[in-house]
Amino acid sequence: MAEFKKADSMLEWFDQRLGVVNFVKVMMTEYWIPKNINFLWAMGVLLTVLFTFLVVSGIFLLMYYKPDVNMAFDSVNYTIMQEVAYGWLFRHIHAVGASVVFLVIYIHMFTGIYYGSYKKGREMIWVSGMLLFMLFSAEGFSGYMLPWGQMSYWAAYVITEIFGGIPVIGDELVVWIRGNFYVSDSTLTRFFMLHVLLIPLAIIGAIVFHFYALRFPHVNNEEGEFFDFDEEAKKYLAGNKKESKVVPFWPVFLSKDFFVLGFFMLFFFYLVFFHYNFAMDPVNFDKADGLKTPAHIYPEWYFLWSYEVLRGFFFEIAGVSGKDLGLMAFGFANAIFLVLPWLDRSPMVKPANQRPYFKYWFWFLMADLIVLTVYGKLPPTGANAWVGFASSMTFLALFIALPFITKAEAKKVGGK
Amino acid sequence: MKEFKILAVIAALVGITYYGIEPYAHHIMHPEVAPADFSFKTLKNVDTTLAGNAENGKVLVEANCIACHAIDKAGYPAIMPNADAAASYGVVPPDLSSSGRIYDKNYLANFIFDPVSAMHLEGKYTPESGKQFPMPAYNWMSPQEIMDIVAYLQSVTPKVTEGKETNKATFEAACGRCHDMKYAGIQATTPKDNLKAYMGATPPDLSQYIKSRGEHYLHSFVNDPQVLLHGTSMPRVGLTEKAQEEVIAYMEEIGDSKKAERESLGIWVMLYTFVFAILAYLWKRKIWSEVH
Structure with a gap:
């Protein structure tokens, strides 16, 4: 055992035992972030704060929620919303937070795509981020079932039904997921377990991994410039703060994040108190009824684009049914972002507007995703079905074309 | 200035999407009577x-x-x-x-x-x-x-x-x-x-x-x-x-028995957040003046 001399201060006492001084340096005051960034670089901290909000509000909801088909609806809409002091506030924060967290995830994700922050050493940041996106999707979907409203039930019914399309094991898989032949009490209870235990644990693990993955390749910057972080850090520590290209995480980077966070929270609380219907669908205030199908069934807004890819294929092509084609396209859409770093064959790490071909691809993708999202909610009848088909095909085509487009770009810019 | 441009682009994209999935979709699914x-x-x-x-x-x-x-x-x-x-x-x-x-x-x-x-x-x-x-x-x-x-x-x-x-x-x-x-x-x-x-x-x-x-x-x-x-x-x-x-x-x-409570508390929370945002902005200006 090491020899411990008597500590002169509390800080020293802890430092002897936990190495806190060094820890704070590594994690905060000497964790270097590029200086050349804009407010889009604050999305990570926004997400961390939102996730904390979700965990805390979720813990309060957990104290009164009852995962049982006979009690769930009233435990949410009566006990929590009307009886418990400020129960409604926790529910509103939780429901609106769950929706807004996806908005920020999408902004974070497309910022990464726009600035090329997924390649040349940053692949694992991207992959761990996409893993988080998938885990959040599972978390959002499982949570949406818990109030046991009409949309909880029917969205769960439709989405679990999708797995039935998988060859050979499909039918058994659906029963295995639901724990019954239909969406029932066993489904609710297991989704409850997933929502409050297994997936949150996985999310916390993935967040730690995502942060860790940032350590070696470092955070990207607004111009995609590569520089020696150690060199720039030395300049900063020597007092040449204005000249250095980096700033420490604390207090410099976080001071900007807090400022962005402040205004973001203003927007967030406006939604929580005054404009929450987009996150708490009125249809879900009708209790789940397996005998009464709602006129329109749609998932939460953040799933609409991939839902539209699923149902965009509504007719048989070359002997393959529309349902199977849709399922294949849906699988493609959900997996393809994960391998983006290997689809982009251009070595350029630049904002999209400085990349001759990629910029068109990026804005096409944005437009297509918006069309998919909007038409994913509308009834798929008449012309809407064809818009859905065309935009789904466009989505597939964009990703199939990406390696060729970026290869051509690499040739044009000559390896720059 | 550049940051405002970025904000405007994001606001436009989010605004179009929101319009499509909320007011517009609602209008299609529930026509006026x-x-x-x-x-x-x-x-x-x-x-x-x-x-x-x-x-x-x-x-x-x-x-x-x-x-x-x-x-x-x-x-x-x-x-x-x-x-x-x-x-x-x-x-x-x-x-x-x-x-x-x-x-x-x-x-x-x-x-x-x-x-x-x-x-x-x-x-x-x-x-x-x-x-x-x-x-x-x-x-x-x-x-x-x-x-x-x-x-x-x-x-x-x-x-x-x-x-x-x-x-x-x-x-x-x-x-x-x-x-x-x-x-x-x-x-x-x-x-x-x-x-x-x-x-x-x-x-x-x-x-x-x-x-x-x-x-x-x-x-x-x-x-x-x-x-x-x-x-x-x-x-x-x-x-x-x-x-x-x-x-x-x-x-x-x-x-909706908590409507009045929700609306009055909402104003105070937003006011509190606004003060936080202003203070955060001032602190950020101070901190960043040393590095820019």
Whole structure:
């Protein structure tokens, strides 16, 4: 055992035992972030704060929620919303937070795509981020079932039904997921377990991994410039703060994040108190009824684009049914972002507007995703079905074309 | 400046998406319908400009109505318990005490003349269906006699003051024979089995209808259910605009009881966040002035 001399201060006492001084340096005051960034670089901290909000509000909801088909609806809409002091506030924060967290995830994700922050050493940041996106999707979907409203039930019914399309094991898989032949009490209870235990644990693990993955390749910057972080850090520590290209995480980077966070929270609380219907669908205030199908069934807004890819294929092509084609396209859409770093064959790490071909691809993708999202909610009848088909095909085509487009770009810019 | 440009682009993309999935999709899925008609002007069987004579009305009511209806406030109690009444008629006949206040005069007169057409239930009570509405049409009465009955009903209805008690009473009189309001501890006065047989399905519990349907929808729906839900067996009940507002206010009191708390707390939380944002901005300026 090491020899411990008597500590002169509390800080020293802890430092002897936990190495806190060094820890704070590594994690905060000497964790270097590029200086050349804009407010889009604050999305990570926004997400961390939102996730904390979700965990805390979720813990309060957990104290009164009852995962049982006979009690769930009233435990949410009566006990929590009307009886418990400020129960409604926790529910509103939780429901609106769950929706807004996806908005920020999408902004974070497309910022990464726009600035090329997924390649040349940053692949694992991207992959761990996409893993988080998938885990959040599972978390959002499982949570949406818990109030046991009409949309909880029917969205769960439709989405679990999708797995039935998988060859050979499909039918058994659906029963295995639901724990019954239909969406029932066993489904609710297991989704409850997933929502409050297994997936949150996985999310916390993935967040730690995502942060860790940032350590070696470092955070990207607004111009995609590569520089020696150690060199720039030395300049900063020597007092040449204005000249250095980096700033420490604390207090410099976080001071900007807090400022962005402040205004973001203003927007967030406006939604929580005054404009929450987009996150708490009125249809879900009708209790789940397996005998009464709602006129329109749609998932939460953040799933609409991939839902539209699923149902965009509504007719048989070359002997393959529309349902199977849709399922294949849906699988493609959900997996393809994960391998983006290997689809982009251009070595350029630049904002999209400085990349001759990629910029068109990026804005096409944005437009297509918006069309998919909007038409994913509308009834798929008449012309809407064809818009859905065309935009789904466009989505597939964009990703199939990406390696060729970026290869051509690499040739044009000559390896720059 | 550049940051504002980025913010503008994001706001535009989010705004377009939001417009598409909320207002636009809502507009497509729930097209606007004809505005609510609180004068029930399509009902023209009875000349409602005739002045009614309440004394004569009392005689007519005693001879024609109280065999089935209670008018508790005028001293005519119910003939039998609710369960028996429901078994006899299919549904508990309404106590008419507040009918002169909560139902529109034109509606009430035309209802007495022919209940089925006033309720817009011609689709349910077709000759082929073999079903018959429990109350007969009084189309053999003269318009003057009908207006006398209306005048009598208006004369016996108790005066009320605005507020929670009245809202609740109006809800119970207008909706409470068929609908539960679990979150207020209200059970339909007609037993469930009778209701199911009478209506074709159990009428929904209304505890959360202010949330699931919303004020806008209820405003049209209660006025005339057929407009939004064609073929429904729920009758047009003929509430005055005032009485309907009381019903909806009660539904909000029960279904969204924390509305006032939410809205007042919201302002304070936003104010607090705004102060935080300003302080954070000032701190950021100070910190970044050293590195820029």
